[in-house]
Amino acid sequence: MTKVKTVAVAGSGTMGTGIAIVAARAGFRTIVFDTRQDALDRARGQTEAFLRKSVARGKLSVEDLDAILGRWSSTTKLEDLASGDVVIEAVFEDLRVKHELFSALDRVCAADTIFASNTSTISITEIAGGSGRPDRFVGMHFCLPAQLMKLIEMSPGLETSDDTWQRAWEFALQMGQQPVKTKDTPGFILNYFLIPYNNDAIRLVEAGVAEPAEIDRAIRTALGYPMGPLELLDLVGMDTQRLLCEAMHGLTNEDRAACPPLVKRMIAAKRLGKKTGHGFHRYTDTKMFGA
Ligand SMILES: NC(=O)c1ccc[n+]([C@@H]2O[C@H](COP(=O)([O-])OP(=O)(O)OC[C@H]3O[C@@H](n4cnc5c(N)ncnc54)[C@H](O)[C@@H]3O)[C@@H](O)[C@H]2O)c1
CATH class of the missing domain: 3.40.50.720 (NAD(P)-binding Rossmann-like Domain)
Incomplete structure (x- = not known):
């Protein structure tokens, strides 16, 4: 070997x-x-x-x-x-x-x-x-x-x-x-869970249930995650989230993976997340990699 x-x-x-x-x-x-x-x-x-x-x-x-x-x-x-x-x-x-x-x-x-x-x-x-x-x-x-x-x-x-x-x-x-x-399946383990989880957070914003900062704070506080879902999405980027949703939805046809309309509107408005300085939150530092 x-x-x-x-x-x-x-x-x-x-x-x-x-x-x-x-x-x-x-x-x-x-x-x-x-x-x-x-x-x-x-x-x-x-x-x-x-x-x-x-x-x-x-x-x-x-x-x-x-x-x-x-x-x-x-x-x-x-x-x-x-x-x-x-x-x-x-x-x-x-x-x-x-x-x-x-x-x-x-x-x-x-x-x-x-x-x-x-x-x-x-x-x-x-x-x-x-x-x-x-x-x-x-x-x-x-x-x-x-x-x-x-x-x-x-x-x-x-x-x-x-x-x-x-x-x-x-x-x-x-x-x-x-x-x-893991088996060779769409999203493996992490994205099978994470893509719909992020979508659910976006749908809460769409429905006006709470402000993004409040949703992030609730999840961080209750589940102990270092980042809330909307902070995470701002790092992933709306463009990438859309591609991930389209790929996973195309393969599984599961509603949970379908891209929420707000993502497309945010892409049109160049609110991609940290890399454009504005996503669900605003950023003064747009560097993505600790550089
Ligand atoms: N970004 C994420 O969160 C993430 C997480 C896990 C896995 N992935 C996967 O990792 C892969 C890369 O994603 P990324 O986010 O780093 O993409 P990226 O767009 O940041 O980088 C892709 C790089 O590949 C280069 N490239 C394109 N075609 C090439 C070729 N034929 N030969 C050599 N280089 C080439 C491009 O110039 C670019 O620098 C994808 O398959 C993606 O699904 C991404």
Whole structure:
């Protein structure tokens, strides 16, 4: 069984940036790939800023910061991922884009390299079907923000081999994460619960039951969550909530996943959440990643 030494992360957006921090922090050589140089530059800046904050908070030594950054590299050339023992994909939530990427990776990577997808809603078996190696494919769904959240929902596709599953599970533990096994189903565990939960909070606002701040305070106080649902939605973004709802509703046809009309109106008004400075709450700081 090949020991994982090098982790390739494809896609350096919100999730890829966080996943690469998790991998490099755990001691793996980490190569981040994106088609856009500006996305890689932003990922590097956000990574440095996050690690500096960890040092300032006494959670990381300066030596460790240097070592983590030394293990982190980036590229716009797919061929540079050839040395990856695991590739974690975090590109756009689009089956065609994922298939194109994985079939190109299949030609570049070693035969025993494991492919993993961080998809939130697309079937793992379906993505694996276009990867050229469905037996060495697994779902690894990290949570936002990946660099802080320990959970990974791990899902085998229909063709995932036992050996791949075992290696991927051990790799998740070696990264210091807490894997949970789920079936390959829409929303896995977390989003199956979270998308309708967020929708319910939006519907309370729509119905004028209470102000957003009051709803958040009630949930935080009663359930002990660090954030209320509308604060969380402001981080997720209304645009993303709409996509998540549409994907999950399209797959399950369950009313609980249907996108509330208020989300569409807020998108039209550019009230996307923290990133535009206004969602259910107002923000003066629109930086999303501790940068
Ligand atoms: N944002 C979340 O809360 C969240 C949580 C868990 C999982 N996910 C999943 O993670 C994945 C990425 O989501 P995100 O929010 O990080 O997206 P994002 O839009 O922030 O980043 C996507 C990145 O992928 C890059 N990209 C697109 N096509 C590419 C290709 N062919 N090759 C290399 N790079 C490419 C883009 O340039 C961009 O930098 C999606 O599948 C999403 O469902 C998202």
